[in-house]
Amino acid sequence: MKTVIIGSGNVAYHLAKAFKQSQLGVSQLFARNAKELSKISVELGIPYSTDFLEDADLYLIAVSDSAVADVSSLIKKENALVAHTSGSLPIEVLNGRYRKASFYPLQTFSKTKELDYSKIPFFIEAENQIDEKYLSELASIISENVETSDYEKRKYIHLTAVFACNFTNHLFAKAKEIADAQGLPFRYFIPLIDETVEKIHYLEPKAAQTGPAVRGDERILKLHEALITDEEQLKIYKLMNESIKKMYHL
Amino acid sequence: MKTVIIGSGNVAYHLAKAFKQSQLGVSQLFARNAKELSKISVELGIPYSTDFLEDADLYLIAVSDSAVADVSSLIKKENALVAHTSGSLPIEVLNGRYRKASFYPLQTFSKTKELDYSKIPFFIEAENQIDEKYLSELASIISENVETSDYEKRKYIHLTAVFACNFTNHLFAKAKEIADAQGLPFRYFIPLIDETVEKIHYLEPKAAQTGPAVRGDERILKLHEALITDEEQLKIYKLMNESIKKMYHL
Known part of the structure; x- marks a missing residue:
């Protein structure tokens, strides 16, 4: 399973770091802000791009809510699973033909502050049970607290x-x-x-x-x-x- | 030095407990609420009274702000040192001929919750430097954080x-x-x-x-x-x- 994390803000940074610490591979970091992105890339040792979005099985979108729809439309791979990380967006906002999901970490993130990822509750939603189970298992590698949650609950x-x-x-x-x-x-x-x-x-x-x-x-x-x-x-x-x-x- | 603690609420309880844990003697607990007081007395092994206020060198008043003046007028010993524990009262509110002071612990107290007293900042005020020094030293036996503070600052x-x-x-x-x-x-x-x-x-x-x-x-x-x-x-x-x-x- 190849994973791409999209975003260069606090959530994207900590998500990428959590994946790295849990030995989960991240094949690319993608965002518009080259300066922030290159810093994260160097620190975590993950390649990045600001224009070419790599083919992957899973895309995690960790950008501000207002940018999610636009960014999600860049993903053209139809058999991919795409999850946003927002507490206040339905999965339908994801704009593409892929399978849609939500991967919501309930925490306050600052880049300069270390975090114990195992304590962060993750809330998962997907269009089908297989994807929901897959994302729940993925989150469980990072955290002890994984739950499913639809948009209403989120x-x-x-x-x-x-x-x-x-x-x-x-x-x-x-x-x-x-x-x-x-x-x-x-x-x-x-x-x-x-x-x-x-x-x-x-x-x-x-x-x-x-x-x-x-x-x-x-x-x-x-x-x-x-x-x-x-x-x-x-x-x-x-x-x-x-x-x-x-x-x-x- | 004989010390009496007046009050049966959260602050009085924790103050008495802090004194006890720091091997500082408390000769009496005094308050109106016999039920609460007797519970604290039994737990901490300190005698109590609801009517007879013992002679002491130091009286610490830990009652609600509105009761401080009344309670303080019960203390008749003129060469005593009397301190209230309020953040929002001047020491002049103490109603008697004794030396007046403030012994203010900056913390939120609940009886059912254990506390590390060494971390609690204590703010001390007294009418003269000898009393201020004495109370500061006393507080320093309990806590690592002791400062002086007049009413304005408090x-x-x-x-x-x-x-x-x-x-x-x-x-x-x-x-x-x-x-x-x-x-x-x-x-x-x-x-x-x-x-x-x-x-x-x-x-x-x-x-x-x-x-x-x-x-x-x-x-x-x-x-x-x-x-x-x-x-x-x-x-x-x-x-x-x-x-x-x-x-x-x-």
């Missing part, structure tokens, strides 16, 4: 992930903004953040909630609102506290 | 912590709400959450941001908005994405 997985990961990281960024403005080193808050996450390995998030809002401590809420000078921070502060109070019927 | 530390911890946990709770409604096991999202936090040990949160908003992927934002049926979830979804877009000038 959409909600992605939505949940945006709350649990993207918004969470943004709160860290806003917290750092406040800390920076006061000359407080962000490292003060790392043990607290670690423990916040460590807790939900043992407790339901709802049972783990602490802080002024869940205690109904209006004095602190008002005190904090008076401290905040940035409009965006204040909007988030108010909305999150209201939402906490509603969750606990306060 | 307030901002607490505010930052609310963003980094309390709001973060609430996002986990909202994420679980979405997952639950779709029958998606929350364990799918644990590796993602772990990695989100792991990342900020290496990267600035701003540089670690991923997701549809920072990519300017309006299609996914609209798709997700259409999936959300809960008003609170939608408010959070929209506000966080707007805030992300503003941070990156999108």
Whole structure:
């Protein structure tokens, strides 16, 4: 089975690296961004091209959602299996006569950060059971957590992930903004953040909630609102506290 | 030095436990809630009382902010040192003729969750340098991270912590709400959450941001908005994405 990975972003990089580490061959990396692609190619020792797409049995498309349809139309091999890696696209968006599939890794990827691929949940969908089984087995070589998932399920997985990961990281960024403005080193808050996450390995998030809002401590809420000078921070502060109070019927 | 810890909540429990583990003596636990207090007393092997406050050199008050002033007025020993553990109260709120101080552990505490106390940052304030030095040394027996902090600094530390911890946990709770409604096991999202936090040990949160908003992927934002049926979830979804877009000038 020859595999080509398409893309030069964070997901493409980590997917190629995961394949490499799992001794799964990748015969080509393909993307438009020659600079990024050549870096990945050198690091992982996989040939690349920006114009000639090699013949393969499996194409994994790891490009931004808006580019998936266009890129997928470059694949002309009819007996190939083509999978995108998006949480928010149906497999029908793939534009060609090949067999269509989805190979969705649920993780946040940054090139500069090493990852333990064995812990990443992979969600697989294919047009037929043979392809679904094949992709599931392939993912199982990389990861301990492989599930099947249709588009409906995948959409909600992605939505949940945006709350649990993207918004969470943004709160860290806003917290750092406040800390920076006061000359407080962000490292003060790392043990607290670690423990916040460590807790939900043992407790339901709802049972783990602490802080002024869940205690109904209006004095602190008002005190904090008076401290905040940035409009965006204040909007988030108010909305999150209201939402906490509603969750606990306060 | 005889120490009394006042309170029966999460902070009082963990403070008493930290003292015990560090071989620092605690001569009494004092609080109004006999049921909780007796449980802690039995677990940690420290005598307790709900009405008779023992003579001590140091009183640590770990009760909710609104109760600190009242509880502190029960302490009649004039040559004692009395410290509260709040991030959002000045030391002047302590109501008595004793020496006043603050002993603020920056962490989220749940009774059912074990903690590594050596990693918890402690912030110390006292009316005089001798007490500040004494409390700092005491905290240093428990933790590797001890700093001094006046009320101004403490307030901002607490505010930052609310963003980094309390709001973060609430996002986990909202994420679980979405997952639950779709029958998606929350364990799918644990590796993602772990990695989100792991990342900020290496990267600035701003540089670690991923997701549809920072990519300017309006299609996914609209798709997700259409999936959300809960008003609170939608408010959070929209506000966080707007805030992300503003941070990156999108």
